[in-house]
Amino acid sequence: MTDLDTLVASAQEQLNAAPTAAELENAKAQFLGKSGRLTELMKGMAQLSPEEKRTRGAAINAAKQAIETALGARRQALQDAELEAHLKAEALDVSLPGRTRGTGSLHPVTLTLERIEAIFGSMGFDVADGPEIETDWFSFTSLNNPPNHPARSMQDTFYIDGKSADGLPLNLRPHTSPMQVRYAHAHIRKHAAGFDPRAGKPWDGPLPDIRVIAPGRTYRVDSDATHSPMFHQCEGLWLGENVSFADLKTIFTGFCKTFFENDELVLRFRPSFFPFTEPSAEIDIQFPSGPLAGKWLEVAGSGQVHPNVVRHMGLDPERYIGFAFGMGPDRLTMLRYGVNDLRLFFDGDIRFLSQFQ
Structure with a gap:
C-alpha cells in the first residue's frame, strides 16, 4: 500500500x-x-x-x-x-381523530328575540323593524315626551351631529317605541289610500286593528351589572276600536307563561307613570319555585296608549284605543338562563357563550 x-x-x-x-x-x-x-x-x-x-x-x-x-x-x-x-x-399520531372546526350557535339574546317573535306571532302580531338613528320627533315628541323631559338630556340619550332632512335633531334611539308610530303611519297609508297621517287631522274611518311588536337594539348612557350602553328592547302595540286593559293582561300573561314554560307563574300589574300611556303599569312576575321563588321581578312597562300618542299616529283617540308595552329581552334572557350580570352577554367570551349551544 x-x-x-x-x-x-x-x-x-x-x-x-x-x-x-x-x-x-x-x-x-x-x-x-x-x-x-x-x-x-x-x-x-x-x-x-x-x-x-x-x-x-x-x-x-x-x-x-x-x-x-x-x-x-x-x-x-x-x-x-x-x-x-x-x-x-415532531411526529404526528395519525391514528388520533383530527381537530374539527367547532360549530357556531345563535347568541342567547338572539334566541330570546326569536322566541318572543314566535310567541307573539302566534297571537297575530306583526314584527316591525326600523332605523337605529332616529329623529327627535319620533323618539320623544310623538310619544308625548315634552321638550324638558329628562330623557332628552345628553346625559341619558346619545345625540349625534347633524340633523334630519326636515331639520330635526338626530339620536341613537333610546327605545323601540318610535316604531309604534312609524308602523301606525304605514298601516294607515296602506288601508286609507291617499290619507296623510301627519297632515294634522286624524283618521276616524274604519281601520283594521294594529297589532305589532318592535324588537331591536337601543342605546342609552348607562352601564352596570344590569344595564349596558347598547341593549335590546321589544315594544308591543295593539290598537283598535274595542281594545281594553283586560286584553293587555290576557296577552302579556299568556306570553310570560309561554316564554318561561311555567303555567304557575304569577303576574302583578303595579300602577306607575309613563308619558306615552295613561293609565300606566309596571309588570312584575313571581316564580313559584327555584332560586327566584317568592321574589317580584320587574319585566316590563305597559299601559293604555295616551290620546296624544294616538293623535301623533294619525288616528282619532275618541275612536281608537289600545295598549302598549315595552320589555327588555336582555333581562328576560338573564332570568331564563340564570345569569346575574348583563355584561357577560356582550363581552364576547366564547367559554360563556358556548354554554347556550
Whole structure:
C-alpha cells in the first residue's frame, strides 16, 4: 500500500467516525485544510521532474477525490440523521381523530328575540323593524315626551351631529317605541289610500286593528351589572276600536307563561307613570319555585296608549284605543338562563357563550 493509499484510508476512517458536523469539519481540516496532510504533499511536488509531477499529481488528485467523496457521504449521513431526529420529535399520531372546526350557535339574546317573535306571532302580531338613528320627533315628541323631559338630556340619550332632512335633531334611539308610530303611519297609508297621517287631522274611518311588536337594539348612557350602553328592547302595540286593559293582561300573561314554560307563574300589574300611556303599569312576575321563588321581578312597562300618542299616529283617540308595552329581552334572557350580570352577554367570551349551544 502506497503512502497515498494509507492517507486515504486514514482520512476515510476519521471522517466516518466524526459524530457531529463540527468534528467532521475538524477532520476535513487535517487532510484538506491549508496545512492538511494532502496539501503538504502537493507542496512537495516543486522538487520533482516534469514526468514525476504528472504521475505524482494524478495520484494526489485521485486521493483528494476519494477523501472529498468520503467527506460528502458523511455530511449527508449526518444531515439525514438530524432530519430523522427532528421528525421523530415532531411526529404526528395519525391514528388520533383530527381537530374539527367547532360549530357556531345563535347568541342567547338572539334566541330570546326569536322566541318572543314566535310567541307573539302566534297571537297575530306583526314584527316591525326600523332605523337605529332616529329623529327627535319620533323618539320623544310623538310619544308625548315634552321638550324638558329628562330623557332628552345628553346625559341619558346619545345625540349625534347633524340633523334630519326636515331639520330635526338626530339620536341613537333610546327605545323601540318610535316604531309604534312609524308602523301606525304605514298601516294607515296602506288601508286609507291617499290619507296623510301627519297632515294634522286624524283618521276616524274604519281601520283594521294594529297589532305589532318592535324588537331591536337601543342605546342609552348607562352601564352596570344590569344595564349596558347598547341593549335590546321589544315594544308591543295593539290598537283598535274595542281594545281594553283586560286584553293587555290576557296577552302579556299568556306570553310570560309561554316564554318561561311555567303555567304557575304569577303576574302583578303595579300602577306607575309613563308619558306615552295613561293609565300606566309596571309588570312584575313571581316564580313559584327555584332560586327566584317568592321574589317580584320587574319585566316590563305597559299601559293604555295616551290620546296624544294616538293623535301623533294619525288616528282619532275618541275612536281608537289600545295598549302598549315595552320589555327588555336582555333581562328576560338573564332570568331564563340564570345569569346575574348583563355584561357577560356582550363581552364576547366564547367559554360563556358556548354554554347556550
